[in-house]
Amino acid sequence: MYKILEKKVLSDTVKLMKIKAPLVAKKAKSGQFIILRIDEKGERIPLTIADYDRKNGTVTVIFMEVGKTTKQLGKLNIGDNLLNFAGPLGNPSEIKKYGTVVMIGGGVGIAPLYPIVRDLKKIGNYVISILGARNEKLLMLEKEIEEYSDEIFITTDDGSKGHKGFVSDILKKLINEGRKINMVMAIGPVIMMKVVTDVTRPFKIKTLVSLNPIMVDGTGMCGGCRVSVGEETKFACVDGPEFDGHLVDFKNLNLRNRRFLCQEEEACMCTGV
Amino acid sequence: MAKVKTEKHKMPEQEPKKRIKNFNEVPYGYDKETAIEEAKRCLQCKKKPCTEGCPVEIDIPGFIVCVANGEFDKAAEIIKAKNNLPAVSGRVCPYENQCEGLCTVKKISLYAEPVGIGRLERFIADYERNKGVKIPKIKKPTGKKVAIVGSGPAGLTCAGDLAKMGHSVTIFEALHAPGGVLMYGIPEFRLPKEIVNAEVDYIKKLGVEINYDVVVGKTITVDELKNDYDAIFIGTGAGLPRWLRIPGENLDGVYSANEFLTRVNMMKAYQFPKYDTPVKIGKIVATFGAGNVAMDCARTALRLGAEKSYIIYRRSEIEMPARKEEIHHAKEEGVIFKFLTNPIKFFGDENGILKEAEFIKMKLGEPDDSGRRRPIPMPGSEFKMKIDTALVAIGQSPNPLIPQTVKGLKIGKHGNIETDKDGRTNIPGIFAGGDIATGAATVILAMGAGKKAAKAINKYLKLKK
Numbered sequence: 144m145y146k147i148l149e150k151k152v153l154s155d156t157v158k159l160m161k162i163k164a165p166l167v168a169k170k171a172k173s174g175q176f177i178i179l180r181i182d183e184k185g186e187r188i189p190l191t192i193a194d195y196d197r198k199n200g201t202v203t204v205i206f207m208e209v210g211k212t213t214k215q216l217g218k219l220n221i222g223d224n225l226l227n228f229a230g231p232l233g234n235p236s237e238i239k240k241y242g243t244v245v246m247i248g249g250g251v252g253i254a255p256l257y258p259i260v261r262d263l264k265k266i267g268n269y270v271i272s273i274l275g276a277r278n279e280k281l282l283m284l285e286k287e288i289e290e291y292s293d294e295i296f297i298t299t300d301d302g303s304k305g306h307k308g309f310v311s312d313i314l315k316k317l318i319n320e321g322r323k324i325n326m327v328m329a330i331g332p333v334i335m336m337k338v339v340t341d342v343t344r345p346f347k348i349k350t351l352v353s354l355n356p357i358m359v360d361g362t363g364m365c366g367g368c369r370v371s372v373g374e375e376t377k378f379a380c381v382d383g384p385e386f387d388g389h390l391v392d393f394k395n396l397n398l399r400n401r402r403f404l405c406q407e408e409e410a411c412m413c414t415g416v
Numbered sequence: 417m418a419k420v421k422t423e424k425h426k427m428p429e430q431e432p433k434k435r436i437k438n439f440n441e442v443p444y445g446y447d448k449e450t451a452i453e454e455a456k457r458c459l460q461c462k463k464k465p466c467t468e469g470c471p472v473e474i475d476i477p478g479f480i481v482c483v484a485n486g487e488f489d490k491a492a493e494i495i496k497a498k499n500n501l502p503a504v505s506g507r508v509c510p511y512e513n514q515c516e517g518l519c520t521v522k523k524i525s526l527y528a529e530p531v532g533i534g535r536l537e538r539f540i541a542d543y544e545r546n547k548g549v550k551i552p553k554i555k556k557p558t559g560k561k562v563a564i565v566g567s568g569p570a571g572l573t574c575a576g577d578l579a580k581m582g583h584s585v586t587i588f589e590a591l592h593a594p595g596g597v598l599m600y601g602i603p604e605f606r607l608p609k610e611i612v613n614a615e616v617d618y619i620k621k622l623g624v625e626i627n628y629d630v631v632v633g634k635t636i637t638v639d640e641l642k643n644d645y646d647a648i649f650i651g652t653g654a655g656l657p658r659w660l661r662i663p664g665e666n667l668d669g670v671y672s673a674n675e676f677l678t679r680v681n682m683m684k685a686y687q688f689p690k691y692d693t694p695v696k697i698g699k700i701v702a703t704f705g706a707g708n709v710a711m712d713c714a715r716t717a718l719r720l721g722a723e724k725s726y727i728i729y730r731r732s733e734i735e736m737p738a739r740k741e742e743i744h745h746a747k748e749e750g751v752i753f754k755f756l757t758n759p760i761k762f763f764g765d766e767n768g769i770l771k772e773a774e775f776i777k778m779k780l781g782e783p784d785d786s787g788r789r790r791p792i793p794m795p796g797s798e799f800k801m802k803i804d805t806a807l808v809a810i811g812q813s814p815n816p817l818i819p820q821t822v823k824g825l826k827i828g829k830h831g832n833i834e835t836d837k838d839g840r841t842n843i844p845g846i847f848a849g850g851d852i853a854t855g856a857a858t859v860i861l862a863m864g865a866g867k868k869a870a871k872a873i874n875k876y877l878k879l880k881k
Contacts, residue, residue, distance in 0.1 A: 166635050180592055186683060186692035187592075211692055227592040229629035359683065359693070362590050362631055363815060364600075364655040365675035371666055376659065381817070395666050398768035402668045406694030413689040 145179075145228040148201060150221050153283045156208045157251055158217045159193070165200030167230045173258035174236030174353065174385060177202060178361040180227040181215055188212050189358045189368075191255035191330075191384070192231060202230070205254035205283065211410035232361045233384045238262045241349075242325035243269040245317065246292070247310050247339055249331020250276055255353060256330045257284050264291035271317065271324075272296070275310035275335070279303040311338045324348050329388065333397045340388035352388040354379045356400055371395050420521055424532040425454040432748040436718045439604040439686055442745060446532075448486075451539040455483035457521060458531045465518035466533060471864030472505075472573075474498045476515055476533055483536055492544040495537060496552065500576035501569065501615045501863060503545060504598060506538030507607050509860045510739050545614050551621050555582035560877045563588060563645040564624075565632045565818065568596020569859045570651030570850025572619050573866030574873070579622040581874050586645075588630040593682055596653055598859070600682040601674070603712050605719070606742075609681070633821040638846065646880060647845050647873045650833060651866060654851035655815040660704060660808055664762025669698060669770030673709045673809035680716055698804020699723045702773065704759060705809035706736035711743060713807040714751045722805070725751050730758040730778050730791040756780070758793065762806060774800050812856045822846070830855050839869030845880075847873055 149161035167177060176191045188210075194203035208214045219225075236259045244263055248256035253274050264270045272292040276282045277300045289295045296313045297305030306313060310331075317324065327350045329339040336352040343350045356368040356379050363381035370377055371392035377383065428444045429435075435442055446454065458480040466476040475494050482491035495502045511517070511534035519530030544550070560583045564571045567589040575585045593599050595612045620626065630636060632652075641648055657672035659665055676695065679685040683693035701717040703710050706729040717725045727746070729736060732755045736743060747753070756778040763772040777797035780789035814832045819825060826834040826842040832855055833848040835841050841848050849865030851857055 166630065170635060184684075184691045227629050229590065229592075229631055230635065232631065232634055359675060359678050360591060360600075362634075362655070362817060364657070365678050366657045366659075366672040367675045369666055376666060392666075395768065398668055399666065403694045403696065406688065406696070410689045410692055410694070 144224040144226065147219055147221055147223050147225070150219075153205065154280050156217075157205065157281065157283060158208070159203060159205045160216075160219075161196075161201045161203050162225065162228055163200060164202050164228045164230075167202050167228065168195045168197050168200045171195035171202055171231040172235035173238070173262050174255070175231035175233050176355070176361075176384060177204065177228055177230030178232060178358065179204075179216075179225050179229075181212060181219070182226050185226065186212055187227070187359055187361065189232070189355060189361055189380070191353065191355060192258065193254040194258055202228075205251060207251040210407045211414060214411065215414070229361065233380060234382075236262070236385060238266055240267050243271065243323055245271045245273065245314060245324050245327045247273045247314065247327065247329040247331070247335075248275070248288075249310055249329070249335040250281060251283075252331030252335075252353075253283050253288070256328070257288055259328065260288050261291045269293050273298065273310045273313045275299070275331070277301065309338070310335060311342050314339060314342050318342070318346055318348075326351065328352070333393055333400065336388060336391075337393040340391070340393075344389055350388040351385050352391060353384045354386060354391070354396065355384060356396060357402060370399075420457050420459065420524060420528070422525060422528040424457075424529045424535070425450045427532075427535050432750070435605065436715075436749050439719055441608050442605050445542055446535055446539045451483055451536060452486060454532050455480045455536055458484065459520055461520045463520070465520060466515040466531075469514040469518040471514065471860045472499045472867050474537075479540065480531065480533070480536060483540065488540060488543050489550075491540045492550075495540055498867075499863070500573050500619060502537050503541035503611045504569070504607065504615055505860050505863065506534055506541050507611075508602060509534055510858055512740060514860070545611070549614075549618050549621070552580060554580055554622060557584065558582045558877065560584065560647070561586070561645045562873060562877075563641045563648045564651065565638070565641075565648065566590075566596055566651040566653060566852075567594040567616070567626055568651055568653050568850065568862065569598060570653070570862035570866040570869075571596070571649065572616065573863040574649045574651065574849065574870045575624045576619045576622055577867055577870035578873060579619070579624050581870070583874070583877065585624045587624060587626045588632050588636070588641075589626060589628050590631040591682070592628050594626055594628075596651075600678040601709065601712070603677065603681055603716050604686075605715070606712065631817070633817040638818065638822045642845065646877055647847065649839070649866070649869050649873060650818055650841075650846065650848040650852055651850045651862070652815045652818050652852045653862075654812040654856040656813040656831075657808065658811045658813060660759060660810065662759055662761055664764060664770070665808075667762055667764040667770045668768055669696070669764075669804060670762060670806040670808065673703075673705070673713050673807055674812065676713055676807050677709070677716065680720070686720060695720065696805070697722050698770075700726075700803045701805040701807065702726045702728050702759075702801075702803045703807040703809055704728050705811065706731075706738055707809065707811070708738045708742050710807075710809035711738045711746045711751075713809050715746055715749055717805065717807065718749055718751065726803075727751055727753045728757050728759065728775070729753070729755050731788060732756055732780060735788045756791065758791065759806075760798065770804060770806060771802065772800055773803050773806065774798055812851070814852045814855060818852070837868070838872035839865060840872055845876065
């Protein structure tokens, strides 16, 4: 059993939880994920690690309530337990000196971006962060990321904060200004990651994306999380979750992520979450 | 010599029409009277070829004579002396190629069937479980600690044997449930999960501790385990699915056998939405491959409501690697077999959902490395067929997680861990067995490997200071 030690409501649908999981916390690195299961009848879902505390043995996850399990998880409180919490899974982000990096987070994708921003800054990169959300309320971790960024830009779809528009607008602007960019990382909705890779492709800027497709085991066994990367089929769980964004087939990824949408609705209806 | 009945006593089963609407076990097992009668068919020959054919070396005539005499408890003791998981092997063993294949009764006449050793093992295991399992004597603690990686048939067997020898044993399991392939792979109707749990309980009662959610190689490494344990056994199986490598394989509607079966068996998707994990099944389902896993997929598809369930196999009927019993059951249930047929492309609709596949007819050429005649495509024979769900069951490779993360461990060309016949790897103190060492094989061979490794580990621990 894995106890919830802390819970923060970041917005109506986005929640943060600190979970006691000492073995996972001991090994966790930025860019990796965990798989959790709430109870005996629950499904296994992957969540990217938003932070970890080795000393206190905790792992932080931030999630948006989109399906049956995340809605049910959002209703749990401090002191409640999760039945299973396995990890850290996947490969950690490559933390090295690139030079200037542009770190782009969209919506709940800002959460897993944070520890990578921190690690890349600590190692001496010049970090430009671009955070986007539909509106101001859905923005998160702005202060935390600002602390480890040399420059930070905010965008909202409705203009309630920062630039009215998309993260890709700012990225384009930076490129057009002739800024030398050594690496771009984008974590967020599939469409956002696709647009970012479309922007950087003509300039041949290395662009990494972190994928979080539907998984079952998370250890390379089922292949449910397979993605087309270039000519190859890769498993997000063991080969990823980060891939060269210019090679990812986002259309297929989007389709595969919608595989069980009808069942998801049915599960929500049946259990009333 | 008394006249022996040439036929095995039949084991009653659920009617095919009825059973394709549920996930309950297909055979019901022998009753006491039938078991005794079947046991009496054993000639008690001196050579015991059956025992030689048993990967875990059960004294088969020894337990069968007890059954014939109605001494079921004694029979259970004899089986358990060698086999920690008899209710499992009594259901999924390929007896026809092992003990029963070598049975002397078979040699009496052309039509004589062997003694139903598998059915008798199952009868005794079920008898013992229903009565309450007896825990055998455990040797006094040796103070030695052994870590077992993976709780599948190899790991459970190795753990059970080592515990009986007095060692302190801890199993590390990546998933949330024990049993490995017994839990995620083999369907409920062939191996009820309640039975797997009961067998695991027995192993726990021997003193074995099981830690779940520990992905060795990620959560903790083998090198770290070496600091805390005197020996390590790796039994992580062949969990990596193989693919057809044809266009359209990533469409919605194409599953690896592993994903499909894990959803249905371990995650209980057949009880969705009572259980959260969903599975989608179309009207027309095609399973690729003809091994036991393929039969499991095709039969599971029918139970989930598929109108037509095909087995598509590139070779012919006689090359099918599945057990005869599984093929027989699949045919009875209405699975349609298409031989000498290979898929070449999947097609999706505008939403990326599988709707059709293109196939090519094959013919058999000269024998290949496996000794079976090689299938060769016949140009011009291409045809299309509408399918909604594709299940790829063409085999699994060893899971690469451990081989990749243990420094200096010798790996074979198929990604397997190289061991000697007793499970020793090139690193002292690290042992391996089951599918991770041999590539995908059977439950009983994994159990046999676990057993041999337990002996080798015991020897190693005695010599170690």
